[in-house]
Amino acid sequence: MSGILTGADAHPADYPTVQAVEFMGRYLSEKTAGRLGIKVFAGGQLGSETDTLEITSFGGIDFNRVNFAPLNSIEPMTLPFSLPFIFDSVAHMRRVVDSEVGDEVLAALDRHGLIGLCIYDSGARNFYNTRRSIYTPADMVGLKLRVPASDLYVAMVNALGANAVPIPFGEVYQSLAQGVIDGAENNWPSFVSARHYEVANYLSVTEHLLTPEALVMSKASWEKLSGDDRELVREAAKQSVPEMRKLWDARVAEAKQTIAQSKVQVNQLDKEPFAALMRPVWDQFITTPEQKSVVERTLAMKEG
Structure with a gap:
């Protein structure tokens, strides 16, 4: 197999995951004297993540970068990494996904x-909102908080005492401005790039989710590659991870700087009381011995 995959x-073209896969394409091109490469269709040009995932599984798209949320609905082994408060820091999350635990979760997608x-x-x-700073779960009671259309997110927000409101990401700004919702939750770069900070002036550093994203390849496309090319693709993907993280960390730092210069009130808090309310949520979604093993080994990799 040869040519442009x-x-x-x-995500948009300048997003770290897009740039990481483009880096991967350059790596493949260099190693094969231009025989292999990757053209990334960014910004949802080929459809939503759910749609493109299905097309990829049938071989219509070669590579696909997807959040773990759509993977949760097809493969139970991806659920542990999506649990609230399973990771206590970015370093912890990276340590786990780089280990044999991460390899095991990725391998489950084969079927x-x-x-x-x-x-x-x-x-x-x-979490960020238009009403008040959140220091304890009691501060969340009564808040209408936007979540993605995910059973896990709904269960998490409701367990914290707030009211989960599933609406599309593109409607959040207007819903905040009009008071349809009181708040939402997301990462630092999205808080800035979607301009939610203009209407939600309270950000509370809960770090409740550090759900990662996956780069998958169509098994149909994979099977057309020679053994050497498969090794090369795996190597290129591995090399793209530190590239993505470098770009991501820079983007987070830039977003934090923007917020520091805005009128948003940012507060730190004790995460333990929030994490303590997650046991029913974990029990609802983690039901198999294999999932429980991933959870246990992930927790064992926490520092201290």
Whole structure:
């Protein structure tokens, strides 16, 4: 197999995950004297993550960068990494996904026509709202908070005492401005790039989710590659991870700087009381011995 392979990403062209896969394409091109390369269709040009995932599994797209949320609905082994407060820091998350635990979760995608190549960052998510600073779960009671259309997110926000309101990301700014919702949750760069900080002046650093993102390849496309080319693709994916993290960390630092110069009130808090309320949520979604093993080994990699 030779030629230019296709890649899909819902994020815009300048986003770290898009740039990481383009880095991967250059790596492949250099190593094969131009025989292999990747053209990334960014900004959701090929459809939503759910749509492109299905097309990838049938071989219509070669590479796809997807959040773990759509993977949760097809593969239970991806759920542990999506649990609230399972990771206590970015360093902890990276340590786990770089280990044999991460490899095991990626390998579980094989039965869905997908080859899991590597795991990228999606950032630490925090709550922000128009009403007040959140210091304890009691401060969340009564707040209407936007969440993505995910059973896990809904269960998490409701367990914290707030009211989960699933609406599309593109409607959040207007909903905040009009008081349809009181707040939302997301990572630092999204808080800035979607301009939510203009209407939500309270950000509380909960870091409740550090759900990663996956780069997958169509198994149909994978099977057309020679053994040497498969090794090369895996190597290129591995090399793209530090590239993505460098770009991501720079973007987070830039977003934090923007917020520091805005009127947003940022507060730190004790995460333990929030994490303590997550046990029913974990029990609801983690039901198999294999999932429980991933959870236990992930927790064992926390520092201290």
